[in-house]
Amino acid sequence: MSEPVVAVSGLTKHFPVRRGFLQRQVATVRAVDGVTLSIAPGETLCLVGESGCGKSTVGRLILRLMQSTAGTIHLRGTDVTHLGDAAMRPHRRHAQMVFQDPYSSLNPRLTVGTIVAEPLENYGDLNAAGRTEKVAALLDRVGLRADAMRRYAFEFSGGQRQRLGIARALALDPGLIVADEAVSALDVSVQAQVLNLLMDLQEERNIAYLFISHDLGVVEHIGHRIAVMYLGEIVEIAPKSALFATPLHPYTQALIAAAPIADPRARSERIVLEGDLPSPMNPPAGCRFHTRCPVAIARCRSEAPVLRVRHEGHAVACHLIG
Amino acid sequence: MEEPVLDVRDLRTHFFTQDGVTRAVDGLSFTIAPGETLGIVGESGCGKSVTALSILRLLPAGLGRTVGGSITFGGRDLLTLDEAEMRRIRGDRIAMVFQEPMTSLNPVLTVGEQIAEAVMIHQSKSKSEAWARAAEMLTLVRIPDAARRVHDYPHQFSGGMRQRVMIAIALSCHPQLLIADEPTTALDVTIQAQILKLMLELKGRIGAAILLITHDLGVVAETCQRVIVMYAGRKVEEAPVEELFDRPLHPYTRGLMGSIPRHRPGIAPSRRLQEIPGIVPNLRAPVAGCAFAPRCPQATPRCAAEAPPLRRDATGHEVSCWEASP
């Protein structure tokens, strides 16, 4: 097997909560707690979960847009966990990001040409003429006309802006793209266009995606493997077909059941999880899901289950799975 | 047939901006029967939210104006009422739930005060009765420990709990019609499932009709009895929910259904999704023909020139398309 484009181990991010005049630390938000995963070239790993589960934080930690509290991050075999800004720069080009909000992720004061060319400029790969040529080719590839270069981002629709964001991410020919809710803000018809574009680009360029999403429908289309997160931890990780066919963790089962199905005849008596997501500031002891789990037993309240591989590539963290 | 709760005829709402007139809703007609759940689906900018605001007469002042049509509710045309009469109807006989509960709740009042206020204004009840009603409503929407939580402020509730509070306020005055505009869009899926379940249960108990506005065909399939599909300010298709999903007629409806990435139990999805090419049209330029024609795979020259009329069959399936017939 080829070397993974990214491999993280025990990745952890705690945010201190400071209060009062002296800014004393009164609590810790455990946004990400011991996440281990790796992505092979050309593979899509989807990270799903509800808001506050830490999935976006994982993406930002991997890109070193945030400093992790513990754990290691290897990009293409190099440990980049503690590299300084200057030492990190050569590695940044291999991992790029596509953002959720197609509006605020493009600087409204710059032309599209400037925005898409900026990464190229930073690494001095090409001269000005070469950059213009490459930007034109990128815009063409994502389905925009080359004359878009001279226009401003606000002249485009949401879907077109997301294409611009993808063009920018592609500029450095990265091996990994972190797509953080990249299609959530788009209308369904446009969402389909963007998802198809992402899949085509993957085939063409062997890009790996870390696709962060709350939408199981989207994930089922684009993913190869799926990791389900709950309160900062991965509770289940499996190839797509296995996860949807035989979801093992009760949270995964509830998540699949909760997604509305676009078929009125499939209206079902479904598992509706009671209660709210607990605060990641004081995650429940034991299994973090036990407060909402319909099948929790006494052991779940006291002992945290570890993520263990049950079948080929299918790992789950639950005491009830033998 | 039973008298409808709401009868909207040829509604036209336009927005007047510096850049011209936007025809946000352009000749929309529909009715809702008592106790019925009607869904309006469409993408952003199709006019579905503007329809809700037009009914409630809550259009942004100075920008949007209803320039034509009628909205009959309880035997009277809402468009002819004065502001005082409209205020009495709003929140009392027509209730509303919006997408973002945080902006619809007043952050400096406790939720109990907000429910009690609605009850006192519309039902002339005493203060203690109103507070009792507030606690009762919070219990009804299953907020745990309701008697204590009536004294909490909105920010002390989670997103899902706030939406429950909004529903409690909406239902506190026995409305005949509940207008819910993307009520679950801002919520996580497990919470969305809770809220949808709650809304349907309470509808059964209170007997209100629901106008559910959403972009999510999944939500429509789960909750509605009848569905209207809107595109560019017009109704392109309307049908009972099962009929619509079994036999979508309008190319736009079909495109929409094909493009939803969805999980269907037992069916492995094809990797590629069906797309609708192009983007939603600019509503500032008047459209001569069918607004969907530029994106439609079946469009003929006639579609671009002449607007197709709505035609309906015996089952109540309506469609506005030259190439499809009900």
Added chain:
Amino acid sequence: MKRFARRNPTIVIGAILLILVALAAIAAPWVTGDPQLLTPNDRLQSPNANYWLGTDHLGRDVYARTLHGARISLLVGLTVAALSVAIGLFIGLAAGYWRRVDTLVMRFMDGLMSIPAILLAIALVSLNKASVFIVIVAITIPEIPRVVRLVRSVVLTVREMPYIEAAVSGGSRGGKIVIRHILPSTVAPLIVQATYIAASAILIEAGLSFLGAGVPPEIPTWGNMIAQSRLFVARAPWTVFAPGTALALVILAVNLVGDGLRDFLDVRLARRM
């Protein structure tokens, strides 16, 4: 242009007033007599054909002095605004983006802010010889922290925007991010702030001169004129009235332009977003 004037009447009115004052200030040496010339025989004359705005207690032409006074006022206003914006912008960008220097810089700025311009000027004047330069320095120093705070607050908002994250992950260095992505957002609020600083500098300069801690008394400034004529205000009100009106008019004009620009730039930005 016509449309602009109809939508932004405050900017246009303010700007026309300011342009008139500026033209008068520039043209002063050619269109008036010597503002320093003493004509003891013509003391305290009321406005007449020779002396359009009368004369003061030393027989100096109030019209000439008022116009020459505009030169000092505008010079002080413009220089203080330019200097404090330039220095404040630099410090504010650095403090807002590089969090390590932030605490230190901001506490120092708090310290500066607590120095009243008047006291600083008095201290500086007593250490050096009174001059326009000293007045400008004295007014500029306490204005800098205000600019720093404004710039820093803009930087703190903009640096959280996803497009900044995008620039970082695209490999852009800190300096480039600050100059290309953050600096442009500070321009609109700074233009508005600069007008307010100019207005306040003109007022403070007049105050300092009035107190005798500002521009040397032989130079005609509005503050000096009012100070020297205040004893005669009952007999010759025009000696105070002329510089006072000029001062009020200029402050009004600058504030009109500032308010107008604030609305105009806000609207334009809002429409772009």
